[in-house]
Amino acid sequence: MTLQLRLSWKDVRDTIHAWILESTYGPGDKLPRDEDIAEQLGCARSTVQRAMRNLSDSGIVERKRKGGTQVRLDPVTRATLDIPITRKEVEAKGSAYSYQRISEGMADIPLGIAARFGLGASVKMLRIEALHISDQRPYIYEDRWINTETVPEILSIDLSSESANEWLVRNKPFSRCDLRFYAVKATEYNAKILATTPNEALFVMERTTWIGTQPITSVKAVTSPGYQLFTQI
Amino acid sequence: MTLQLRLSWKDVRDTIHAWILESTYGPGDKLPRDEDIAEQLGCARSTVQRAMRNLSDSGIVERKRKGGTQVRLDPVTRATLDIPITRKEVEAKGSAYSYQRISEGMADIPLGIAARFGLGASVKMLRIEALHISDQRPYIYEDRWINTETVPEILSIDLSSESANEWLVRNKPFSRCDLRFYAVKATEYNAKILATTPNEALFVMERTTWIGTQPITSVKAVTSPGYQLFTQI
DNA sequence: TAGTGGTCTAGACCACCGG
DNA sequence: CGGTGGTCTAGACCACTAT
Structure with missing residues (x-):
């Protein structure tokens, strides 16, 4: 039997989490005040605070001033998604990555893109179609x-062999980002580019970014058949 | 001009973030030690720590003991996804929710499900098909x-009119959860149930949970056409 | 208004890891 | 080994809100 003199906030978190897992406190129940838990476990209140913040961030408990802490009644599944640069993603699988520009040029943005940016009037922007391989x-x-x-x-960057995303991500941090995931039926055009058949179901990720209120970029990434987004909690 | 005597950690975070946004420190650059920043801004080191932890959690900077803090070279887009109970999701849109069980019964799990659980041999489990409306x-x-x-x-719960998910989520917390998102082509069966046409592209969410090493449940949620998962950073 | 969580501080010590 | 981030503590005050 080991005697731990100093409790870490992770120990405290695990202890409280265990209370919930073994139904000492069930959904909707109110937990003791931080100070009481601190005294009971023998640590500082701020250590309990740290643990509680973590549980709260994970969506396991809900905290309100004066109202105390309660185990969430309707737990959400809260996941963190990391969307890496495509090149890194491919390389991480041990595959060879390459990039190919399909087209590049200024054009009026279509309505869908204007909507993403929250713009009314149409404006000219740089459109780049590319293929990650x-x-x-x-x-x-x-x-x-x-x-x-x-x-x-x-406009002064050579985007024929390097992804615009890589340049943007290194040189233009964003302050806001909208993300969308959905499925589309492959068009003839999609099918040709992705070497598949029309009507195949494809997974799409859309990302739109701003710096302050200024739109930076909006990108639709149409993945090849079988692509999956995966995460673990 | 207001004079703020006490800086909050959010102020500190925003200040440092601003340095990065305006390229005072760019990707790969090393930031000053916490203590120096604290002195410069006039707050305690722990306040800088709090701010830095937040930036680190957001994937903006990378911190290493002895190595200091640097602005991430290959920023990932890190998003937090909340997947609520379907009933809540529908109600939050102001729509009327209802639930309908399609089938229920014990059966041998198919290979795909065994793989999700990481099980070799096939076992009998309870299968429930249902429709959220x-x-x-x-x-x-x-x-x-x-x-x-x-x-x-x-087995003793009536699942004819209430979702198994609701019961599970309230009564069986999990310790591990795998999430998968992808697209599928609607089968005849899918199309019939979801009142759409075969070959339509459908967005699918799969969730598999465990408590400790014991499998709890694995669910494939096939959404109706047009469904989108959305999040914002 | 009183009780609870949220934050800040100053100081101490620890853990990791680069030089 | 020394320097940096990570954590704990004790105490104080603040901010929100349930009662």
Whole structure:
């Protein structure tokens, strides 16, 4: 039997979590005040605070001033998604990555993109279509619009062999980002680019970013058949 | 001009974040030691610590003991997804929710489910097919397997009009959860249940949970056409 | 208004890891 | 081994809100 003199906040968190898992406190129940838990476990109140913040961030408990802490009644499943640069994602699988620009040019943004940016009038932006390739096979087709008002420098970058995303991510931090995931039926065009058949179901990720209130870029990443987004809690 | 005597950790975080946004420190650059920042800004080191932890959690900086803090070279887009109970999700849109069990019974798990659970041999589990309905229209078809070894109580619950998920989420906390998102082509069966047409592209969410090493449940949620998962950073 | 969580501080010590 | 981030403590005050 080991005697631990100093409790870490993780110990405290695990203890409280265990109370919940073994139904000492069930959904909707009110937990003791931080101070009482601190005294009971023999640590400082701030250590309990730290543990509680973690449980709260994980969506396990809900805390309110004066109201105390209660075990969440309707737990949500809260997951953290990391969406890496595509090149890194491919390389992490041990595959060979390559990139190919399909088209590049200024054009009026379509209505859908204007809506994403929350713009009424149509404006000209830089459109880049590109293909990410994993082990010689099409991996992700990306259809991107870049606001050259916000990012004029992009016009002087050679995007024929390097992804616009890599440049943006290193040089243009964003302050806001909208993410969308959904499924689409492959068009003839999609099918040709991704080397699959029309009507195949494809997983799509859309990302739109701003710096302050200024739109930076909006990208639709159409993945090849079989693509899965995975995360673990 | 207001004079703020006490800096909150959010102020400190925003200050440091601003340094990064305006390229005072760019990707790969090393930031000053916490203590120096604390002195410069006029707050305690622990306040800087709190701010830095937040930036680190957001994937903006990377911290190493002795190595100091640096602005991440390959920023990932890190998003937090909340997956609520379907009933709550529907109600939050202001729609009327209803639930309908399609089938229920013990059966041998198929290979795919065994793989999700990491099981070799096939075992019998409780399979429940059900339909979540939003404003009289099919919303999500769920195909669920529940391990009755881990959750024997489920057999005495009436699942004809209430979702198994609601009961599980309130009564069986999990310690581990795998999440998967992808697209599928609607089968004849899918199409019939979701009132759509075969070959339509459907967005699927799969969730598999364990308590300790014991499998609890694995569910495939096939959403109706047009469903989108959305999050914001 | 009183009780509870949220935060800040100053100081101490620990754990990790680069030079 | 020394320097950096990570954590704990004790105490104080603040901010929100249930009662």
